[in-house]
Amino acid sequence: MDKTLDLKYTYTEKKDTRSGFGDGLLEAGRKNPNVVGLCADLIGSLKMGAFQKEFPERFFQVGIAEANMIGLAAGMTINGKIPFTGTFANFSTGRVYDQIRQSVAYSDKNVKICASHAGLTLGEDGATHQILEDVGMMKMLPHMTVINPCDYNQTKAATMAIADFEGPVYLRFGRPSWPIFTPADQKFEIGKAWHMIEGTDVTIFATGHLVWEAVVAEAMLREEGISAEVINIHTIKPLDEAAIIASVKKTGCAVSAEEHQLNGGLGDSIAQTLIRNNPAPLEYVGVNDSFGESGTPTELLEKYGLNAENIVKAAKKAIARK
Amino acid sequence: MDKQPLAQLTKISSQVRRDILRMVHAVQSGHPGASLGCTEFFVALYFNQMKHDSNFNMNGAGEDLFFLSNGHISPVWYSVLARSGYFPAEELKTFRKLNSRLQGHPATEENLPGIRIASGSLGQGLSAAIGAAQAKKIDKDDSTVYVLMGDGEQQEGQVWEACMYAAHHKVDNLIATIDFNRQQIDGPTKDVMDLKDLKAKWEAFGWEVIETFKGNDMEAVLEGLEKAKSLTGKGKPVLNLLHTEMGYGVDFMVGTHKWHGIAPSDEQLENALGQLEETLGDY
Ligand SMILES: Cc1ncc(C[n+]2csc(CCOP(=O)(O)OP(=O)(O)O)c2C)c(N)n1
Ligand SMILES: [Mg+2]
Numbered sequence: 001m002d003k004t005l006d007l008k009y010t011y012t013e014k015k016d017t018r019s020g021f022g023d024g025l026l027e028a029g030r031k032n033p034n035v036v037g038l039c040a041d042l043i044g045s046l047k048m049g050a051f052q053k054e055f056p057e058r059f060f061q062v063g064i065a066e067a068n069m070i071g072l073a074a075g076m077t078i079n080g081k082i083p084f085t086g087t088f089a090n091f092s093t094g095r096v097y098d099q100i101r102q103s104v105a106y107s108d109k110n111v112k113i114c115a116s117h118a119g120l121t122l123g124e125d126g127a128t129h130q131i132l133e134d135v136g137m138m139k140m141l142p143h144m145t146v147i148n149p150c151d152y153n154q155t156k157a158a159t160m161a162i163a164d165f166e167g168p169v170y171l172r173f174g175r176p177s178w179p180i181f182t183p184a185d186q187k188f189e190i191g192k193a194w195h196m197i198e199g200t201d202v203t204i205f206a207t208g209h210l211v212w213e214a215v216v217a218e219a220m221l222r223e224e225g226i227s228a229e230v231i232n233i234h235t236i237k238p239l240d241e242a243a244i245i246a247s248v249k250k251t252g253c254a255v256s257a258e259e260h261q262l263n264g265g266l267g268d269s270i271a272q273t274l275i276r277n278n279p280a281p282l283e284y285v286g287v288n289d290s291f292g293e294s295g296t297p298t299e300l301l302e303k304y305g306l307n308a309e310n311i312v313k314a315a316k317k318a319i320a321r322k
Numbered sequence: 323m324d325k326q327p328l329a330q331l332t333k334i335s336s337q338v339r340r341d342i343l344r345m346v347h348a349v350q351s352g353h354p355g356a357s358l359g360c361t362e363f364f365v366a367l368y369f370n371q372m373k374h375d376s377n378f379n380m381n382g383a384g385e386d387l388f389f390l391s392n393g394h395i396s397p398v399w400y401s402v403l404a405r406s407g408y409f410p411a412e413e414l415k416t417f418r419k420l421n422s423r424l425q426g427h428p429a430t431e432e433n434l435p436g437i438r439i440a441s442g443s444l445g446q447g448l449s450a451a452i453g454a455a456q457a458k459k460i461d462k463d464d465s466t467v468y469v470l471m472g473d474g475e476q477q478e479g480q481v482w483e484a485c486m487y488a489a490h491h492k493v494d495n496l497i498a499t500i501d502f503n504r505q506q507i508d509g510p511t512k513d514v515m516d517l518k519d520l521k522a523k524w525e526a527f528g529w530e531v532i533e534t535f536k537g538n539d540m541e542a543v544l545e546g547l548e549k550a551k552s553l554t555g556k557g558k559p560v561l562n563l564l565h566t567e568m569g570y571g572v573d574f575m576v577g578t579h580k581w582h583g584i585a586p587s588d589e590q591l592e593n594a595l596g597q598l599e600e601t602l603g604d605y
Contacts, residue, residue, distance in 0.1 A: 041474060041508050041515075061508065063477035063515025064444055090443060124351040124418040126426035128393065128442030291431060295420035303420065 005219040008197050008230075011179035017209075018116040018173050020152040022047025024159025025084055025114075029055050032082065035163055038073055039086040040066050045175075046086035046116050066091045067099050073111045074103035082163055083111050089118035089172060090131040097137060104168045105141040112162050113138075114171045118148075119259030120287070120304060121209055121297035122175040130292035136264025138170040139237040145190060146237040148172040148258075148266075150211035152180045154234060157188035165190055172208065174259075176297040179212050182232075193240035195247075199229035202315045203247040206257040207233045207266050210285070210306060214257055217311035228315055236266050241273045248280045253318040257285040257311050259301075281321035283314035323376065323406055326369040331540050333601040334405060335365045339571045340598050341401035341414055341605065347591045349418040352426065355581040356472065357398035359503050359566035362543045363470070364402040371547045373465060376407035378435035386465045387454055389439065391447020392472035392501065393427040394583065400424050403436040404605070411605040445478025447471060448498060452488045452559075455496040466554055470499045474506030477515050482527070488559040489528030497550045498529075499562040502537070505579040521563055530558040537566035572597055 029035045029051050036058045037051050043061070052059040062069040066087055073083035085092070092115035093100070104111045120130050139146045145167060149155040155173050162169045196211070197218050206214035211232045218228045229251055231243065248254050254274070256267035267284040274280055287304050301307040326334070338361050346352035368374070372386040379385075390399055397417065404411040409423070416422035423434040427442025439450050451469035458465060475481065488496060500520065508514050524531045530553045534546030543564070550562045568582065569575030572594040575586075586594055 039508075041477075041506055043508050045507075061514055064474050064506065065477045065479060065515070067479055095443065124349060124426045126418070126442070127429060127431065128425075128427040128440055293420070293432070294418045294422060294424075294426045299420045 005216065006222070007215060007219045009181040009215050011181045013180050014177040015152040015180055016175060016177050017149060017152055017155040018045070018175060019047050020149070020155030021114055021116065021159050021171070021173050022050060024156035026050045026054065028160050028163035029058065032163055034080050034082045036060070036076060036081050036083050037086065038062055038069050038083055040064055040069050040091065042087050045088070046114070048086050066096050070096045070099040071103055074107060074109045077109045077111060084114050085111065086114050086116070088129060089115035089134050090129055093134040093137050093170070094131060101141060105143045108143050109168060110166055112169045112171060116173055117175045118172045119174060119209065120292045120300040120306070121259060123297050123300065124294045126294040127291040132259070132261045132287050132292065133264065134172060135236055135258070135260050135266065139269065143168055144237065145169045145235070147190065147235050148208040149234045150208055150232055151178055151182050153182045153184050153186060154188065157186050158234065161188040161190055174209055178209055181212060181215065191235045191238045191240060193243040194232040194234065195229070195243070196232050197228070197230035199227040199251065201227045201251055202319050203229040203231060203251045203254040204257060204311060204315065205231050205233050205244065205254060205266065205270055207236060208259050210257040210259055213301070213306070213308045214311055216308035217315065220308060220312050221315055226315065226319065233266060236269060239269050239273060241277070244270055244273050245277045248274060248278055252322050253281040255283045255285060255311060255314040255318055259306060260286050262286040262288055281318045283318040285310050285314050323369065323374070328540060328544070331365050331369055334369055335361050335540065336599045337602040338365060338398060338401045338405060340595060340600060342397040343572070343586060343591055343594050344604065345397050345400070345414050345417040346585045348415065350585045351418055352397055352585060353394040353583045354397065354585070355505070355568040355575065355579070355583070356392065356501055356503055357395045358572060358575065359538065359568045359570045360395060360398055360470065360501050361571065362538055362540050363499065363564060364398050366540065366543045366547055367468060368402045368406045370544060371551070372468065378408055380438060382438070383461065383463060384465060387438065387467045389447045389451040389454070389467070389469040390428055390441055391469055392444060392475050393441030396426065396428050399428065405602065408435040414605045444472065444475045445480040448481055448484040451496060451498065452484055452493050455493045456491065458495060464495070466551065467496050468499070469496070470501060472506070473500055473502050473504060473517060473520070474511055474514065476500065476517055476520065485524065485527045485529065492557050493559045494555055494557050496559045497554065497562060498559065499564050501566055502563050503566045503568040505568045505582065507579065507582050509579055524561045528558065529561045530556070531561045531563060533563045533565070535565050537564040538570045
C-alpha cells in the first residue's frame, strides 16, 4: 500500500477478527449467564478458550460433529439460554444447512452461528475451507440475521450485540491479522449501515475485511479527484435499504465489495434494493463464480480481484456508466 | 510399480518424512503430525501393496484406488505420489503456494495426478470410496479400493451412515483404515469426544475388523495390509485399525496433538532433519 495515501481511517494495530469474537463472547458471558458456548474441535481457532476456562459449566466440546452441534444448540435455547456455536464458516453453513434451516431458522431459535475462517483470506488451507457462498445461503433463510463485521473492534461489538438480540444470527468473521480501524467503544446497531466517509461521486458499499480495502480505495480515488462515499454494511440482512437508497440518490452510482461469490452476496442484495427503488449503475467486487486456492491472503485478494485497486477500477467504471 | 522390499520401504519412509517437514516448513503451514504418523502406511500402499499406474488416469480401471478422507495430511500423500512417479518431486516446493497444483487440501481442480476427489472437509471420504468400490463391482473390476480416515474424524455422523451402508451392501472390495493416533486438534480424542471401543463399534455395524498395533513399524504395517487384503471378497467390508503415533520419527513431535497443524521453525527443522536420513535425495 502506498504510504503517502491520506487515509480517513488509520490503524496502529492489526488483529484477527476471530479474536474480536472470542473476546466479545467472554464479555457477553460475563454480562449474561444465559450465554452458552459450543465448539466442534476448534476451540483454539475460534478463540473460545477464555470463555471455556471461565465458564466451564456453560461450554460444550462437541467433537468433530457440526450437525449435532447445531441440533444441540437449537434444543439448548429452552428457558432463555443463548447458544453460540463455533466452527469454520464452511462447516457452520454448507455442512449443516438443513439442520440450520429446520431446527434453527424455521423453528426460530435464538442460536448464534459464529463462523470463522470465512472467505479467501484464510489463506493456505485452500478452497475446501474457503467458503464464498455462506452469506448467500444464510441470507436466503427466513428469520436469519446475517452479520459480517470488518475488524477486531467491530467483531467484538457485534458479538456482544447479538447476545442481546432475540433471534437466529449468522456472524461471519475471519482468520488473518487485519487493521483495527474502527473505535473500541463503538455501539453496534444491528441492521444499521454505518456511513464511514461522506462523498458525492460514487458510493462504495463494503462488508467484512473489504471495508478496509474500501477505506484505502477512497483515498486513492480522492487523489484522482473522485469523491467516494464509503458505507460499512456490517449487517447484510436485514439490509439498511433506506441508507443505500439515500446514498445512491446523492452519488448516482455504486460499488459493492465483499469477500464472497458475486452470485448471492451483498452485491445482489444491493442490486435488488436499487432496482426496486432507485435504478443506478452498480459494479460488483467479489469472486466471479470460481473456487479459491492456497496462497497468502494478500496474494489471493489480488488474484481474485478483491483489493483496493479493484474497488478503484470498479468505482471508475460505475461513474462512467452514469 | 514393482513391489519394493522391506529395506527399501524403510528407506523411502525416511525420505518421505524429510519431504513432509521441508514442505510444511517452507510455507509455514500445513499438518505434519499425522502425516509423519501415517508415513509407513502410505509407503506400504504405494510402493508395495497397491496395483497402480503413476501415469495417472482418473478412472483407474483395473487399478487399486486410494482415497484420503482426512485431507489435511496431504503432505505425506503428495510426497509419496511424487516419489512414486506421479509428478516431479521438484513440485513439492510449491506446496500451499499461489498457483500450485499442491493445494493445502487435496483437490482435483488443478489436475494434480493421483487425486480423484477433493477432501479436507472431514467425514466424506468413506462414502466416496464405497461408491468407487461399487462402481468397480458393476464393471466386474476385481481390484481393491482403499480409504484412510482420521480417528477424530470418526465423530462425524456421515462416517457411520457410510459404515452401515457398506456392510448392508456387502462392499467387500474395500479396505478402510483408521489412523488411530488418539489425537485431534483440541487434544487427545478421549478428552475431546471419547471414541470408546472403535473395534466393537465397527464390528457391530457388520465389518471385518483387524488391528495393526505397530502402525509405525513397516513390517507390521505390511502384515496388516496383507491380512486385510486376504479378508476381502468374503461378503464384508474390511477395517484396519492402524495404531500410529502422531509426529512419529521426530523426537520432539511424537505423541502429541500440538503438532497436528503447525510448522517447525528453522531450528526445529534442522533438528528434525538430523534425525532422518536423506535416502533418495531431497527435492
Ligand atoms: C467437517 C470438518 N470439521 C472440522 C474440520 C477441522 N479439522 C481439521 S483436522 C481436524 C481434526 C481431525 O482429527 P483426526 O481425524 O484425529 O486427525 P489428526 O488430528 O489425527 O490428524 C479438524 C477438527 C474439518 N477439516 N472438517
Ligand atoms: Mg487423530
